[in-house]
Amino acid sequence: MFNLKYVLVLLLISGIIISGGIFFVLSNQDVEKNVVFIKVWEKEKNILHLPLYVAMQEGYFAEQGIKVQLLNGSDLAAKDLYAGDLADILLTDPVDCIYHQSVNQSAPLIVASLAHRDGTFILAREKETISWEGLRNKNIICYPPETGPGLVMEKIIRNNGMVPMRDLCLYNRIPDELRLGVFKSGSGSYIQLSGTQALIAEENGAGHIIASLGESANSFPSVLCTVKPEVISTRTDSVQGFVNGIYKAQLWMQHEPQITARAIKTHLGDLDQKILNQILQKYLTMKMWTPDPQIDEQTFNDIKQLMLTTGQLDVPVTYTYETAVNNSYACQAVKTIQYTPKDEQGKSWFREIFD
Missing domain, CATH: 3.40.190.10 (Periplasmic binding protein-like II)
Structure with a gap:
């Protein structure tokens, strides 16, 4: 009697496993079709x-x-x-x-x-605490205003009571592949870079990250x-x-x-x-x-x-x-x-x- 119960339990478990396997395969085939x-x-x-x-x-x-x-x-x-x-x-x-x-x-x-x-950052040549109002009369190498990062820069500048190209100069027409080289050569007081570019530039000694535009602009x-x-x-x-x-x-x-x-x-x-x-x-x-x-x-x-x-x-x-x-x-x-x-x-x- 014990052996019979044991066999029946094994058969039941096997049936469940086999049925589950068949159901899984058929379900996957149906999912693939859809x-x-x-x-x-x-x-x-x-x-x-x-x-x-x-x-x-x-x-x-x-x-x-x-x-x-x-x-x-x-x-x-x-x-x-x-x-x-x-x-x-x-x-x-x-x-x-x-x-x-x-x-x-x-x-x-x-x-x-x-x-x-926004995912860009401001890089300065020396460590400093940024004050957006303190950027007045400075030069910034940034992105064109017809791009998201460029428009964010415009937003922050205007939110701080300044007008681009009047209160500070934006170098926004430098080709992307030349921007960091231009900054390293001495042009521009600051440079706006994408997240990975900014960190790599900082790692290589090209400058120091002093601001996150994403934090300054908030929802954008x-x-x-x-x-x-x-x-x-x-x-x-x-x-x-x-x-x-x-x-x-x-x-x-x-x-x-x-x-x-x-x-x-x-x-x-x-x-x-x-x-x-x-x-x-x-x-x-x-x-x-x-x-x-x-x-x-x-x-x-x-x-x-x-x-x-x-x-x-x-x-x-x-x-x-x-x-x-x-x-x-x-x-x-x-x-x-x-x-x-x-x-x-x-x-x-x-x-x-x-x-």
């Missing part, structure tokens, strides 16, 4: 895009039935991005995005903020997720799944910062690990990837008004926040995606039954 491919364009690999890389690495897009194909500047000519179906989603800065919206009614719509702060998104209107109208579920994946990555990064390591190794592995760790900590401190993918109306209007002031937009501007931004996907993601504490993530349905 996977939707989304082409996402980024100008270049950038640590500011980290939530995207984390979502890919950790399978957050796969959970939504999405497989992301990354395209970059070497894959597509910028002039082709807004035509045809070369890319579904574009990662861009707000200046480029709003400009294209102003000249093209069918330009991509903003659906989420990927990075919420550096990377937006934009989607073509035709993709929104025909593949709305896929767009929602993409934004869900981005938001989940932003949310999980706040609770489990260690998950960034795998994404960094896969997507940014050619950069110096020490520099990456340093810039990662700086960005986390300034709340670069706070889990809130929505773009608020005040931020959008402030950027648009600043672009008008600096001559980046033709007047009159006919489009509005309501026509340029679609926050419905971000709002839905915030409502439906909730963080699960790490000690509960591994619980299976079997364990939960007996807890």
